[in-house]
Amino acid sequence: MKLSIAIAENASEMAPIVLRGDLVDSIKKAAQIGYDAVELHIRDPKEVDVNEIKDVCEQYNIEVSTIGTGSGYGMDKLSLSSPDEGIRQKAIQRIIDHIHFAKHFNAGVIIGLIRGQVKETESYQAFETKLIMSLKECLAAAEKENVVLVLEAINRFESDVLCDLERTAAFVRKINSSHLKLHIDTFHMNIEERSMVNSIKNVKDVLGHVHLADSNRWYPGHGHYNFKETIEVLKEVSYSNILAMECMMFPEQNEAAEKAYAYIKKLL
Numbered sequence: 508m509k510l511s512i513a514i515a516e517n518a519s520e521m522a523p524i525v526l527r528g529d530l531v532d533s534i535k536k537a538a539q540i541g542y543d544a545v546e547l548h549i550r551d552p553k554e555v556d557v558n559e560i561k562d563v564c565e566q567y568n569i570e571v572s573t574i575g576t577g578s579g580y581g582m583d584k585l586s587l588s589s590p591d592e593g594i595r596q597k598a599i600q601r602i603i604d605h606i607h608f609a610k611h612f613n614a615g616v617i618i619g620l621i622r623g624q625v626k627e628t629e630s631y632q633a634f635e636t637k638l639i640m641s642l643k644e645c646l647a648a649a650e651k652e653n654v655v656l657v658l659e660a661i662n663r664f665e666s667d668v669l670c671d672l673e674r675t676a677a678f679v680r681k682i683n684s685s686h687l688k689l690h691i692d693t694f695h696m697n698i699e700e701r702s703m704v705n706s707i708k709n710v711k712d713v714l715g716h717v718h719l720a721d722s723n724r725w726y727p728g729h730g731h732y733n734f735k736e737t738i739e740v741l742k743e744v745s746y747s748n749i750l751a752m753e754c755m756m757f758p759e760q761n762e763a764a765e766k767a768y769a770y771i772k773k774l775l
């Protein structure tokens with residue numbers, strides 16, 4: 508398993524983004540700590556210089572594992588399940604832009620909060636119908652570019668739908684595309700799952716991406732989440748992709764990035 512870390516140019520104080528500021532500087536910092544990859548959280552890929560990112564990754568021998576897309580929902584209010592056709596089309600286009608950007612790095616694209624929420628639609632059925640329609644359009648682009656989309660299970664306090672692994676995996680299986688996988692996050696699992704071991708074993712057929720944060724969303728090792736157990740079960744189900752640190756930057760970003768790396772590295 509390779510270690511990645513969430514980076515963004517800007518993020519709110521409590522957002523689970525570890526390294527903030529100039530993307531090139533964060534990529535250098537991540538490489539110097541020992542990370543294999545970075546997870547780029549970006550609002551609109553059109554605002555990012557692909558060649559600049561490619562060059563620094565090559566120079567520092569580090570990859571871009573994944574693209575975080577949540578600010579399209581948080582800042583631009585885009586939603587793949589919106590009843591407003593204009594908003595839904597803009598959300599599809601934003602994800603397609605992310606797919607084209609991700610293609611340069613052989614990276615995955617995260618479908619997290621940008622899927623929208625049931626409470627913003629008429630009913631669960633309306634939500635699901637629109638989300639499936641939108642994902643099918645995004646997946647047509649993803650299949651063409653051979654980019655994998657990962658659908659994140661997000662806890663009930665942030666999302667009113669697709670919160671636990673069982674239901675999110677069922678949704679992924681229902682779509683039945685080789686380019687759509689399940690994305691799990693230990694912070695959300697700590698709230699939603701009854702047993703981390705059983706939950707992970709039950710979704711191994713669709714598992715595609717993992718976020719790591721401790722129970723308090725600080726860096727792994729600061730709270731009481733059992734990472735040893737989770738990493739053992741990930742090995743048992745032959746998960747060999749990315750583990751991305753998506754945690755808060757406390758007490759300070761460099762310390763969080765270094766401590767997260769040291770704690771998880773020794774468990775691999």
Ligand code: LER
Pocket residue numbers: 523577619620659661665692718753
């Ligand atoms: C995003 O990956 C996530 O985990 C959500 O909590 C949104 O921040």
Ligand code: MN
Pocket residue numbers: 659692718753
């Ligand atoms: Mn996450």
